[in-house]
Amino acid sequence: MLDPVAVLLHALVVLVHSTLFMFLTAKFTKWSAGWNMGLVVSVLEEDAEDGQGIYGSDALSLSAWYRKGLEKRDVWMMLMFLVFALAMRMPCLYSKCSESWSGNGVLYTGLYVGLICVGNVLKWVACVVCYHTMIVRLGF
Template sequence: MKGYDEMEDNRVMRNQKAGVFDIIKQASTIFSKNFIIFIFLTFLPLFFFMAYYEISLQRTLVDASNILKLRSGPYSYSDRSILPAIPVKSTKDFHHELVRLGLLYLVPRHLLELCAIIATVDLASKIHVEERVTTTLKEMMHRPIYGARMRGTFITSLYVLSFSTCALSGLIFLVTSYFAFWRRSMFLGFFLVFYGPIFVAMLAKYLEWSGVWNMSIVISVLEGTYGTEALLHSAYFSRGSERRGQLLMLVFFVWGQGLRMSSLYFGWYEGGSWGIAAQVGLWCLGNVLKWVVFMLYFYDCKTRTLEKKVDVELGRVTKAVDVRKDTETE
């Protein structure tokens, strides 16, 4: 009886989920021990591109805000007396800028970030699985990532990019409609009561889905499964842990958007100051840590799911043996 109780205690301890802060703490340990390697993998091409991209994006956001202020104000958009106070690009130039930013986001940023993700997840996984304290760039280069796995990860990332772009478009539409139509409207109270909860619900769902999508990319990097199969595996392993994935995404979402809002508030996008370099540098650090976190989150979810499956099978076997013993006793 004592041995059975000990086995039950061990099973319960194994099936306990690692908390959000436990995962982040463990990822921070791996990251801090291999800081130089992760910096090398992440900062080189992505850092310089993101500095340029953030300056362009934040200037466009300011232009969009100015246009919405003009259109939602108590004055006409064609009122020339107020135009000098609020500089606004022409509608044609603004639309061209949006298209350019969209292409930059979909192609070079996606590819550069994907390369950093693959290298980071692969290296962090080797450190975690082998339980090594540190590794070197030379050791990493002797263990290359196979081209087939990179192609599979690219396919999965295209699915994730499509889904996340659609979800973000919905969120952006709600925010834009608020500034364009409701902010100075007599229906502001209606918006806060009706649209506000819809936005919060959509944001919460987006963060939850993002946890599943990010895990699917980790699965493609580590196991070679890609596309819809990787997404299905991710949904299976994360079943029952959606809340953890959502909270993990919330941490890094707040980190990234907080840095961007700070840059907009202080005007770091103007003149290419050191402020934008600091913002992008901190974002890159957070981005690397995020993928180490999701690598650990995947291993924890997979281990918990497989152990739960084994426990179910053992329970069935035990039940069958008990029924057989009862039959023989009778």
């Protein structure tokens, strides 16, 4: 027979962990949208005063200003890329690709890293498209 106190304690632990996981995932996707849009701003923007680019905290604050009012769209986009990244990693994590007993560890690791790079390029292309839609929306 199951001990009701142990079941209740286990349910409470699962509830706390799942709430914390959802909160941290939401924060990560929001920050990831800011970082990736900051990267796009630092590549595509040019400072009018000295002709140099915009970097670091200036790029992050400018991207935050551009994204104002579009946070929900950016969070959903980054959440989609997070799920895509996890889905691309799962087969390799599940089959333990990098273990040397398979004999193809280097091949699998190269494929794994290649999928990560393709995912990052797709994410940055999507951020560039969002950047251009924001510029058009703001009338620049």
